[in-house]
Amino acid sequence: MDAAVIGGGSWGSALALHLGRLHIKTNLWIREKEIFKELLKTRQNKRFLPGYCFPPEIDFSADIRDTASSAGIVFIAVPSGFCRPLYRKIAPVMRKDQIVVSLTKGIEAASLMRMTEVMAEVFPARSLPRLAVLSGPSFAREVAAKHPTAVVIACSEGEPARTVQGLISNIHFRAYTSSDVAGVELAGALKNVIAVACGISDALRFGPNTRAALITRGLAEITRLGLRLGAKKETFLGLAGIGDLALTCTARLSRNYRVGYELGKGHPLAGALAGTRMVAEGVTTTVSVRNLARREGVEMPISAEVYRVLYEKKNPRRSLGDLMLRRLKDE
């Protein structure tokens, strides 16, 4: 089966590279004209995935509808802020027999919807493809370097998930299946807020005990919210949950961690964002989480403190102190 990848950022590029290595004919759509031209000339994406040359199985495209309709499996790897207009653009050409796999780890800010919910709203019902999600601890550069990586593919039906699983798995890249679409999407998005908190803590030189506490109590609060939104607890215990959380919170490669780190060093949000050319989803997800937590009546103390540091200029050290001084309780 052929594949298409929409989005030439680091993750879209790394996935296309992986598919090409598996000898799967793949169309890669790139929004940025400069990168597109460079790819045609050099077969390299020096900006987002330096050091790798795409194999001949990969074709590059600047026509998004062409790309979206070209393959049985379409992976979409664009930041959440760009998703709805992009889905609208491809909606007329999508087909029932396709599988669309979302790689986006975010929540739509205005609607507080997950990406597959936005798809189901935007794509016409009569031609709605099977919708799936791919998530888990998978830094793009690590996948490109063939370092062993495990991910999860969620779909409400078993067969499309197994199709994608069979297509993309090899000795370097192991895909597990799941039926919990909501859980996999929510875990992937919500964990970015906790990653910001861990970056702040590390910048304050609070060390590994503190980070481990933030990871654990962070997992507890994002699981609470996830359960209220229909996710399964097991998902938060899995690759999209604790796996991605442990990755994002402990590795400097994470954009969200780095935003937190800059904030912890006392740089304002604008400066923290300027330090990274990539989109840090956690910054907008923090607002979405605040709104979701309020709507659902879920207590999320760590996310609330991240919000205060990000948007209310609260002193990061005081924020962490306030977390430690909360009423003692059961785990």
Added chain:
Amino acid sequence: MDAAVIGGGSWGSALALHLGRLHIKTNLWIREKEIFKELLKTRQNKRFLPGYCFPPEIDFSADIRDTASSAGIVFIAVPSGFCRPLYRKIAPVMRKDQIVVSLTKGIEAASLMRMTEVMAEVFPARSLPRLAVLSGPSFAREVAAKHPTAVVIACSEGEPARTVQGLISNIHFRAYTSSDVAGVELAGALKNVIAVACGISDALRFGPNTRAALITRGLAEITRLGLRLGAKKETFLGLAGIGDLALTCTARLSRNYRVGYELGKGHPLAGALAGTRMVAEGVTTTVSVRNLARREGVEMPISAEVYRVLYEKKNPRRSLGDLMLRRLKDE
């Protein structure tokens, strides 16, 4: 209430230091004569907790029965291999009104029993103290440095857990309570085997994706075994579970991680152990886990590979490869 700490290793020393800072009168028992003499002279434990001076609230003792009977709360921080003979020594002086808190993160090799199970067997029933466990992501040096740390105290009765919680909590050190004694003990012990696996992976330069996959799938398999042994799933999602796992698997301070790292570099077990003066519980726990998994019929692929690398000289790279090639499945 007064406290006693049995064991002058890094964790026992750091806890005694913390108790002293809280102005709790504490007796610290130290097995090693040299360290005892040094403590009397300098009030420092240069070998296991360099850079810190014990406050005047701490008394040092070389008489273990004296120490064990001196306080209402007795913390025991010795490696699992020394526990049974030590429990036997103090058994005659223990009292019903005491709370004994185990800090040991291991399983008795011969009996495959948890530490509080060994206590319940060794201490006379008529004078059996309330038995509790303290665990969670808590590197000794980080606690000594007053870096924010969260731990869990488990006891089958609520009141002793809350007593210990109230005694030891402050702004740097936050204790949660739990009723799942088995879960907290098992999580603390089993996670060390996964930490060895992560050390191996890092030594092979497999990077953060691989480590995150090992943490996640490792958590899944130790949870499976824990559930069979009567633990609660929530505990593995908590501080003693994922919290301690994330800590131990990502920080060079961990002895078990370091043993794995040396093995991954091709050094045999004896050499790996010689590199650390402290006891790496994971090395013996790996054998216990193998025996428990067989007895209970639980599949534990990562732990099984760690066993093969540790005790059957299997090539570490082949071990990780074999994990990636297992049959594809649901998460």
